[in-house]
Amino acid sequence: MVDLKTNFSVLGISDLKTWFPIRRGILSRTVGYTRAVDGVSLNIKQGEILGLVGESGCGKTTLARTIVKLDPAKSGSILFEGNDILTTKGGNIRSLRQNIQIIFQDPFSSLNPRMTVIDTLTEGLIEHKMIPNRQKKDKALQLLNDVAMDSDSLYRYPHEFSGGQRQRISIARAISMKPKLIICDEAVSALDVSIQAQVINLLIDLKNKHKLSYLFISHDLSVVSYIADKTAVMYLGQIVENADTADIINKPLHPYTQALISDVPRIGENKDKRTILKGDVPSASNPPPGCRFHPRCPIGVQKCTTDVPRLENKGNNHFVSCHLV
Amino acid sequence: MEKLLDIKDLSISFKTDEGTIHAIDKVFFSINKGEVLGLVGESGCGKSVTSMSVLRLIASPPGNIDSGKIIFDNKDLLSIPIEELKKIRGKFISMIFQEPMTALSPLHCVGNQLVETLQFHGNIDYKKAWEIGEQWLHNIGIGDPGKNMYAYPFQLSGGMSQRVMIAMALMLDPKLIIADEPTTALDVTIQAQIFDLMREMKKKDTSLLLITHNMGIIWEMCDRVAVMYAGEIVEIGTIKGIFQEPLHPYTQALLNSIPSISIKREKLKSIPGQVPSPFNYPKGCRFQDRCNYTFDKCRKEHPDLEKINDRQARCFLVKNK
Numbered sequence: 001m002v003d004l005k006t007n008f009s010v011l012g013i014s015d016l017k018t019w020f021p022i023r024r025g026i027l028s029r030t031v032g033y034t035r036a037v038d039g040v041s042l043n044i045k046q047g048e049i050l051g052l053v054g055e056s057g058c059g060k061t062t063l064a065r066t067i068v069k070l071d072p073a074k075s076g077s078i079l080f081e082g083n084d085i086l087t088t089k090g091g092n093i094r095s096l097r098q099n100i101q102i103i104f105q106d107p108f109s110s111l112n113p114r115m116t117v118i119d120t121l122t123e124g125l126i127e128h129k130m131i132p133n134r135q136k137k138d139k140a141l142q143l144l145n146d147v148a149m150d151s152d153s154l155y156r157y158p159h160e161f162s163g164g165q166r167q168r169i170s171i172a173r174a175i176s177m178k179p180k181l182i183i184c185d186e187a188v189s190a191l192d193v194s195i196q197a198q199v200i201n202l203l204i205d206l207k208n209k210h211k212l213s214y215l216f217i218s219h220d221l222s223v224v225s226y227i228a229d230k231t232a233v234m235y236l237g238q239i240v241e242n243a244d245t246a247d248i249i250n251k252p253l254h255p256y257t258q259a260l261i262s263d264v265p266r267i268g269e270n271k272d273k274r275t276i277l278k279g280d281v282p283s284a285s286n287p288p289p290g291c292r293f294h295p296r297c298p299i300g301v302q303k304c305t306t307d308v309p310r311l312e313n314k315g316n317n318h319f320v321s322c323h324l325v
Numbered sequence: 326m327e328k329l330l331d332i333k334d335l336s337i338s339f340k341t342d343e344g345t346i347h348a349i350d351k352v353f354f355s356i357n358k359g360e361v362l363g364l365v366g367e368s369g370c371g372k373s374v375t376s377m378s379v380l381r382l383i384a385s386p387p388g389n390i391d392s393g394k395i396i397f398d399n400k401d402l403l404s405i406p407i408e409e410l411k412k413i414r415g416k417f418i419s420m421i422f423q424e425p426m427t428a429l430s431p432l433h434c435v436g437n438q439l440v441e442t443l444q445f446h447g448n449i450d451y452k453k454a455w456e457i458g459e460q461w462l463h464n465i466g467i468g469d470p471g472k473n474m475y476a477y478p479f480q481l482s483g484g485m486s487q488r489v490m491i492a493m494a495l496m497l498d499p500k501l502i503i504a505d506e507p508t509t510a511l512d513v514t515i516q517a518q519i520f521d522l523m524r525e526m527k528k529k530d531t532s533l534l535l536i537t538h539n540m541g542i543i544w545e546m547c548d549r550v551a552v553m554y555a556g557e558i559v560e561i562g563t564i565k566g567i568f569q570e571p572l573h574p575y576t577q578a579l580l581n582s583i584p585s586i587s588i589k590r591e592k593l594k595s596i597p598g599q600v601p602s603p604f605n606y607p608k609g610c611r612f613q614d615r616c617n618y619t620f621d622k623c624r625k626e627h628p629d630l631e632k633i634n635d636r637q638a639r640c641f642l643v644k645n646k
Contacts, residue, residue: 055512056483162599192367192538197582197595204592219512222541226584226593249586263517264586265541267568276521277514279468280482 009079010181010213011044011067011100016076018059018066022285034285036062038237039076041311044181049207049214051228051245053221053260055281059237060217064185067215068102069093080181098128101174105186107166111158117144117169118154124177143172146209147202164195168202175206183215188223200227221264225249233257236292237284239311243318253320256293291323299324328396329532330379330418330501331355335393337374340386346603348374350556351393356501359530363543363564365579366553367600372536375553376503379534380414381407397501416446419494423506425486429478435462435489436474439496446497461492465522484515491519495526502526503534508542520546540583544568552576555600555611562636572638574616610640618642 019033065071078085104110147168232242241254259275294304311321349371395402422428439458462470508516552560560573581594610623
């Protein structure tokens with residue numbers, strides 16, 4: 001695999017594999033694996049926003065869940081500030097959980113419906129003994145202020161808020177722990193455009209204020225192109241292209257990235273210069289041999305059906321895995 | 326231009342335990358033959374209620390049509406007997422829903438669902454109907470249609486079930502298709518495939534009412550667009566007009582708040598605040614609390630739609646432009 005520089009990085013993932021066993025029969029023997037994440041290497045620097053895009057089912061969320069140890073990895077390593085998350089045990093996991101926070105897509109199911117806002121925001125702080133009980137209210141008010149919400153929200157329950165406000169509460173909860181890295185898993189996808197813009201602006205402001213790094217996962221390329229410094233494109237459990245966002249948008253090299261970008265409806269442009277891909281994403285339990293994209297690739301050649309392409313640097317840290325580039 | 330569908334002054338309310346919700350208020354628009362009209366707005370603004378009411382799919386109670394007419398082919402769809410409406414549903418006006426997984430029956434295979442539609446609207450034997458269904462699956466690009474006719478919806482991916490829905494909608498060559506967020510649940514690559522299909526049917530002079538919250542889709546697919554906010558139409562116009570010079574402050578704000586795929590790092594212009602609660606719309610203009618141009622009159626009087634050339638907008642400031 002490609003050796004990405006891990007200097008000055010907050011998070012360095014190399015050759016990570018998360019496979020889920022498929023069990024059959026009365027002895028529930030493992031008959032195969034769903035290769036949700038299959039050899040991913042990524043690097044996030046301090047203060048950087050890394051966008052991760054791909055179609056549904058390509059493994060974006062599994063990657064996020066593996067980083068926070070919600071799903072078990074099969075092999076590979078995830079270095080957070082030099083320590084491997086996968087081998088971290090016991091009490092050290094607690095400090096890890098404090099430093100890496102995650103914001104989920106659906107603000108309706110990610111907040112506890114029986115906890116008031118003040119409890120939701122300070123639960124982690126008190127659990128980690130970061131503040132004494134008497135500072136609870138001050139701290140919660142300050143957090144609400146950070147995400148531009150009224151102080152009268154303190155003693156209200158999640159059901160009293162709209163989707164946009166709930167997502168703000170989720171963000172406030174994430175920053176309360178003073179993390180170094182926040183994983184945003186489709187954090188703005190469920191919101192209306194006018195609210196989406198508010199939340200995106202908020203995320204950027206908070207990043208600058210608290211010197212955060214984000215792993216920003218989304219299927220919406222226009223949102224990622226707006227917020228991310230670097231962008232990685234994922235297809236069937238693997239990274240197929242990884243470069244500066246400007247390079248990805250302006251001169252995508254991989255045919256999949258090209259199709260993905262051309263398919264985004266955009267205002268004011270000619271509607272007919274599209275690459276329309278055939279078919280759906282194949283199953284991750286039985287990925288095609290050779291290049292995983294070859295059954296849908298508009299320019300594939302014989303070699304693509306047999307040889308697996310490697311992620312290679314094509315200059316200016318533009319990594320792409322395609323035989324034809 | 327010949328009007329195919331004409332919605333006049335349609336108001337619908339819902340009775341709930343907490344009070345009456347005025348979901349849509351005096352909505353009117355028309356669709357010409359062969360035209361694609363986009364209906365755009367945020368969640369809860371009444372887009373879906375409007376589209377469902379055309380085929381009388383609003384459950385009553387709790388829903389109630391307070392006023393209005395929906396004229397299709399010189400008939401008021403709201404007052405004709407239900408038996409007559411059933412002949413129109415599917416054959417003359419068909420509908421594509423947002424969630425293909427819940428819109429298809431989980432208990433019947435795809436083939437039987439296609440055959441049912443064909444047999445309901447025409448005197449046709451089962452074998453012939455099955456062949457037509459299979460041909461349609463082929464037409465919309467589903468591989469191995471012979472085998473997939475026997476598939477149940479849970480065996481298909483989201484994109485494939487949406488294509489089955491589209492086949493069902495196109496099969497009887499309707500005059501009007503209502504598509505309610507047809508691609509919102511799908512990936513962009515699949516979305517592009519679906520739009521390709523929809524453009525094909527536009528060539529056959531079929532009209533389309535396309536409901537979406539995505540302005541990019543409106544630009545790609547539509548001839549005209551109606552913008553809804555808090556249960557009302559706030560602006561109607563041609564695509565070119567609306568995108569080049571939006572008249573209503575809400576349309577302007579909506580267009581400004583979309584992140585575009587090009588790289589420019591200015592701050593997104595978000596719309597402050599949120600949509601007012603449908604239980605309690607403010608007196609005067611419903612956009613007053615979020616608008617940059619609000620003045621005294623906006624808080625006291627409710628603006629009517631002002632007609633300017635081929636455009637209409639619900640704002641006091643439009644005349645001065």
